Amino acid sequence: MKCKQTIIGALAIVGLGYIAGATHAIFDPKPVALRLSPAMLNQGNPAEIPVSITDPVDRTDPDTGADAGTDAGSETTSDPDAPTDPINPAALDPLDIPGPEGTITLREAKALHDGGAYFVDARLEHEFNESHIPYAMFLPAQRIRTRAGLDELSTIPPDITIVVYCVGGECDASHNTMMAMLNSGLGFTDIRIMGRGFIDWVEAGLPVEHEDGSITESKPEGTP
Amino acid sequence: MSAFKWFESICIQLPARLLLGGAFCFAGSKKLMDVQSFAEAIKGFKVLNVDTHEQLIINAAYSMPWIELIAGVLLILGLWTRAATMVIAVMLLVFIAALIHVITDDSISASCSCFGDVKVICTSPEIGWCMVWRDVVMLLPAIYLLWRGGGKLAIDARAESKLEAQSSDPEPDLQPNLGPR
Numbered sequence: 001m002k003c004k005q006t007i008i009g010a011l012a013i014v015g016l017g018y019i020a021g022a023t024h025a026i027f028d029p030k031p032v033a034l035r036l037s038p039a040m041l042n043q044g045n046p047a048e049i050p051v052s053i054t055d056p057v058d059r060t061d062p063d064t065g066a067d068a069g070t071d072a073g074s075e076t077t078s079d080p081d082a083p084t085d086p087i088n089p090a091a092l093d094p095l096d097i098p099g100p101e102g103t104i105t106l107r108e109a110k111a112l113h114d115g116g117a118y119f120v121d122a123r124l125e126h127e128f129n130e131s132h133i134p135y136a137m138f139l140p141a142q143r144i145r146t147r148a149g150l151d152e153l154s155t156i157p158p159d160i161t162i163v164v165y166c167v168g169g170e171c172d173a174s175h176n177t178m179m180a181m182l183n184s185g186l187g188f189t190d191i192r193i194m195g196r197g198f199i200d201w202v203e204a205g206l207p208v209e210h211e212d213g214s215i216t217e218s219k220p221e222g223t224p
Numbered sequence: 225m226s227a228f229k230w231f232e233s234i235c236i237q238l239p240a241r242l243l244l245g246g247a248f249c250f251a252g253s254k255k256l257m258d259v260q261s262f263a264e265a266i267k268g269f270k271v272l273n274v275d276t277h278e279q280l281i282i283n284a285a286y287s288m289p290w291i292e293l294i295a296g297v298l299l300i301l302g303l304w305t306r307a308a309t310m311v312i313a314v315m316l317l318v319f320i321a322a323l324i325h326v327i328t329d330d331s332i333s334a335s336c337s338c339f340g341d342v343k344v345i346c347t348s349p350e351i352g353w354c355m356v357w358r359d360v361v362m363l364l365p366a367i368y369l370l371w372r373g374g375g376k377l378a379i380d381a382r383a384e385s386k387l388e389a390q391s392s393d394p395e396p397d398l399q400p401n402l403g404p405r
Contacts, residue, residue: 009310018283
């Protein structure tokens with residue numbers, strides 16, 4: 001008898017909680033969103049990425065003999081000769097391995113970094129403190145939703161290109177951070193997500209800022 | 225027997241209720257302050273696929289803190305103690321299972337958000353066995369309260385004693401004749 005009463009009571013508590021939650025959801029001024037809508041992804045006026053072709057791949061034109069890499073006008077956003085077939089990541093330069101749809105490659109991220117874009121680190125605080133992309137700001141989604149985080153975020157000019165990155169792999173943190181930035185009401189117009197993570201950035205030998213403030217090229221051992 | 229019950233109520237049941245109920249009230253209110261982060265934490269656990277169960281995750285993110293808060297308040301008051309404890313125990317079991325799922329799957333990088341942005345006992349921001357043990361430890365008083373109830377200082381006990389008094393207080397004209405005095 002007591003057991004039956006307990007179960008009924010427990011179900012009543014769950015039901016009450018569900019009703020309270022549903023009411024909360026209806027009247028929440030900032031409803032929860034878990035995915036970036038296409039409108040969010042395509043908002044603003046994203047700047048073109050000045051990717052410079054400096055990779056070691058031989059880009060000599062077989063017809064003209066001209067080296068595309070030495071051409072002064074080789075700064076381009078995309079390679080027109082780039083294969084459109086499904087890409088085998090193993091055959092690609094690590095800088096060009098594509099991330100999930102709608103994200104930028106390491107090469108594009110590096111070009112934006114050199115061009116003065118703001119980088120936002122969406123990883124955990126201790127990971128950021130250990131090492132991060134030079135001049136990156138520690139602003140994961142949870143921090144953006146605090147007063148201090150919002151104040152820090154407001155120091156970024158809204159019309160500048162911002163690149164968000166996290167650990168790597170299927171990292172939701174970058175998307176969450178991008179969503180928090182777009183929902184902050186500060187009017188950011190150009191936010192990109194680095195499809196490959198910080199681990200890939202390090203492994204590709206790109207510069208890293210350490211805890212003591214020193215910046216090193218993080219070329220892994222054994223690479224030329 | 226009565227002395228032991230009083231001792232048990234004051235020294236075991238009341239602290240257990242206050243600690244467990246307080247912890248759940250605190251956790252629920254912290255989550256309610258930032259539901260978005262809690263929803264992102266649930267998504268990060270990868271127990272549910274966000275593409276197919278987005279609404280379910282959002283509903284859970286809104287409901288779970290309220291359930292924690294209601295169960296916590298009831299436990300502190302000692303009202304519906306066993307029912308509130310059962311809810312808390314089931315939630316703890318679900319949390320333990322979810323934490324183990326994240327720990328054993330190396331591809332998942334999630335934050336706990338167990339007490340919102342506050343770290344309780346386990347200071348590491350990453351999900352680890354400390355959080356599992358913390359929940360297991362919290363499960364012990366829950367099991368005890370489920371077994372023994374809220375004790376003499378709970379509202380339940382007062383209601384029960386009132387009911388007992390009513391049932392044991394016989395109507396004068398229905399009193400059986402107990403023989404010659």
